[in-house]
Amino acid sequence: VCLGPRNLVGLLHQFPPVAVTVEGANILTRSMITFGQGAIRCHPYLLQELEAANDPDREAGARAFDRAVISHIGLSVSNGVRTLLLGLTGGVLAHSPRRGAVAPLYRQVARFSAAFALTADLLLLTLRGELKRRERVSARMADVLSQLYIASMVLKDYDDAGAPANELPLVRWACEDALHTAQQAFDELFDNMQPRWLALLLRVVVFPLGRSRRRPSDALDHVLAQGILTPSSIRDRLTAGMYVPRSTREHLGRLEHALEQLCQTESLRRKLADAVRMDLAPGRTLDEQLVAAVASRALTDDEATKLREADHARRDALAVDDFERL
Secondary structure, eight states: OOOSTTOSSTGGGGSHHHHHHHHOOHHHIIIIIIIIIHHHHHSTTHHHHHHHHTOSSHHHHHHHHHHHHHHHHHHHHHHHHHHHHHHHTTTTTSOOSSOGGGHHHHHHHHHHHHHHHHHHHHHHHHHGGGGGGOHHHHHHHHHHHHHHHHHHHHHHHHHHTTOOGGGHHHHHHHHHHHHHHHHHHHHHHHHHOSSHHHHHHHHHHHOTTOOOOOOOOHHHHHHHHHHHHSSSHHHHHHTTTSOOOOOTTSHHHHHHHHHHHHHHTHHHHHHHHHHHHTTSSOOSSHHHHHHHHHHTTSSOHHHHHHHHHHHHHHHHHHOOOOOSOO
């Protein structure tokens, strides 16, 4: 709102236009590059088929093409059966490399991965070269792929960290959000896909029992928010590798210092609030209330000092710049 030395994020809002100008608009990456340009290169057999079809040695090319097509058909049939079975069972039949609370998340990623592979094959079969020009189709497939990538990386990072139990809410929230977003992308794709018979077929195979993925619950939101708003291992993991100064001469350092002070004195603030309600600490300002609370022995001198220091840190973190001359 007001630029100045204490505005920690003001200048950051000037950087995104520069990044977009240099790197290219995100909509271009989403609509054309992520899925449209990657489909051929990343497919296990499609590139082999194209190379075989263009082989100068027609006999050798025909043999290579036949092998690739047979493998391609087998993969598509396998993905179709797997997608339907996983949809009917809610992903229970999918393999999970880990047990415990994260196992259902691994299974859901496997289920959506099979659905993505099947949908990609049928789109390539029906749209062929037109697929790159169907930017909305390509964009929604890119959304599914991106969300599956996010969920996979979250699970891998959690596993690499030794699967700490106190970080499970963070993993659950990220994966549930990614899977729900992928489901929405599939739903929008099927609503708008042409030909309609293909869209109806895919909807039945991918979601035979309807859309079961839900957004992260409010209760999970609350658990995650508590982990972020207080010094915790969750907060440390999210800020790992970031520059977090300890000096209160820097604004980020002042914010961190204020957070620590307020968390450490939370019980004392509740104690003071109880004293105010019992009319043991009357006063309009905090200082008046603290003086009265000490006088009535609701708080000790040391507790009052800690509350004053925490309030000073809070006000210092909230203060804005004041310029006599512009």
